[in-house]
Amino acid sequence: MLLADLRKEYSLAGLKEKDLAKDPFRQFDKWFQEAEAAKISEPNAMTLATATRDGRPSARTVLLKGVDGRGFVFYTNYESRKGREIDGNPRAALVFPWVSLERQVMVNGTVIKVSREEAEAYFHSRPLASQLGAWASAQSSIIAGRSGLEENMKAVEKKYAGQIVPLPPFWGGFRVVPETVEFWQGRRSRLHDRLRYRRETDGSWIIERLSP
Numbered sequence: 001m002l003l004a005d006l007r008k009e010y011s012l013a014g015l016k017e018k019d020l021a022k023d024p025f026r027q028f029d030k031w032f033q034e035a036e037a038a039k040i041s042e043p044n045a046m047t048l049a050t051a052t053r054d055g056r057p058s059a060r061t062v063l064l065k066g067v068d069g070r071g072f073v074f075y076t077n078y079e080s081r082k083g084r085e086i087d088g089n090p091r092a093a094l095v096f097p098w099v100s101l102e103r104q105v106m107v108n109g110t111v112i113k114v115s116r117e118e119a120e121a122y123f124h125s126r127p128l129a130s131q132l133g134a135w136a137s138a139q140s141s142i143i144a145g146r147s148g149l150e151e152n153m154k155a156v157e158k159k160y161a162g163q164i165v166p167l168p169p170f171w172g173g174f175r176v177v178p179e180t181v182e183f184w185q186g187r188r189s190r191l192h193d194r195l196r197y198r199r200e201t202d203g204s205w206i207i208e209r210l211s212p
Contacts, residue, residue: 010102010186015193023205024181024197025069028105031183035098047095048074053088064096065122071177072107073114075122077139079170086111092176102186107178114173123167131165132156182210
């Protein structure tokens, strides 16, 4: 079958203005709970798009680790590609692709670091192996082979054996502070529902319907 012939008619649900919560975080929580109830694998998986200072984009899948009225939080090595790009161009886009529900949520906004206290609390909630892995891997750097990475891990395991693993100074969280949050629901004939929350200068949100 040709790729051009692959298509699906979306028909599971619709999305009306009257059904939306007043702010995007409550609406996101509602849809997230429905994604969990639908047993979507890793419903917190999201595509994170960043760009260099001169506009060269990159994207990857990361995991959402916190969301509240301040924004959407993920954690990473600050010296990774995404970390370096955010440092030079602190804007990002997120996409939650809940394909089986014929839904996606798209977030655009500015990016700030979470506090060191927040990062510390999250870091020590991670499995021990993940804490050690943060020290063992110079994320996004070129390595000669896997064996070197595994040797790094063994060295870190030995160094911190029987100790509390400290938070690396190069590791922490980013918070995407949204300016827009769009909720997309697939509909028949590609006449999809697209409802976007847009933040006003006073911090309030307005809801706009976009043409599909």
